[in-house]
Amino acid sequence: MIRLEYSQAALADINRLVSFLINNNISVALETFDIIDDAIQVLKRHPDIGRITNTAGKRELIISRGRTGYIAIYEFDKLTEVVVILAIKHQRENEFN
Numbered sequence: 001m002i003r004l005e006y007s008q009a010a011l012a013d014i015n016r017l018v019s020f021l022i023n024n025n026i027s028v029a030l031e032t033f034d035i036i037d038d039a040i041q042v043l044k045r046h047p048d049i050g051r052i053t054n055t056a057g058k059r060e061l062i063i064s065r066g067r068t069g070y071i072a073i074y075e076f077d078k079l080t081e082v083v084v085i086l087a088i089k090h091q092r093e094n095e096f097n
Contacts, residue, residue, distance in 0.1 A: 002044045002076075006085045010072075013088040017070070036070055036088060039063040043083045047076040058086070068092055 006014075014036070021029035039061060042049065050059030053073070063070040073087040 002047055002081045002083060004040065004044060004083050004085065007087070010085040010087055017088065017090065032065060035065055036063055036072070039070075040072055040085060043074065043076075047083050050074060062091075 014033070017036075018029050018033050021032055040063075043061065048059070050061040050072075052058075053060055057075050059074055059076065061072040061074060063072060068091045071089050071091055072085055073089075074083055074085045076083050
């Protein structure tokens, strides 16, 4: 079975995104976290679902949230069957690397 791992940067991204939303509305923050988590869990069954990026080996998973959403940058190692989430950004943020 495919395993999910999160880089320290991705965990920091989740913390930053949820913390930002908590300041406005706790229930929206929790709901957004659940949406992001649910989308990432799909990678256990379909690790190649994300679109290929310009950077070798990296993919982007688009996570819809209303009129915008989030992008999870990840790598999938077929040999070890591990998906590593590298970053999670809001679609309106700059610099997805």
